[in-house]
Amino acid sequence: MISLLKFSLIFLSVTIFLCMYRAIKGPSIADRIIAINVVNTKVITIIIGVSFIFHETYFIDVALVYALISFTASVLISKVIKES
Numbered sequence: 382m383i384s385l386l387k388f389s390l391i392f393l394s395v396t397i398f399l400c401m402y403r404a405i406k407g408p409s410i411a412d413r414i415i416a417i418n419v420v421n422t423k424v425i426t427i428i429i430g431v432s433f434i435f436h437e438t439y440f441i442d443v444a445l446v447y448a449l450i451s452f453t454a455s456v457l458i459s460k461v462i463k464e465s
Contacts (some may be wrong), residue, residue: 383434388432393423398422400417401418403416404416404417404420411462414462417455418455421448421455428441
């Protein structure tokens, strides 16, 4: 089970680079914001997966804080784009 989890975390890490490519080359601002949100979601998933591998619960707290910061940043960026 742990080897499957490690493989999925490596796969998520590789797909983060694909999302970063979309964030850099995105045709519009909305595409870039969505790509960054997807990257943030994958990073949160990776942090939780690492917490399961190492059997450490404080990583889940880190993932929750990261999710709150990511959500707040997404809302603020969306408001800035809406105003301009």
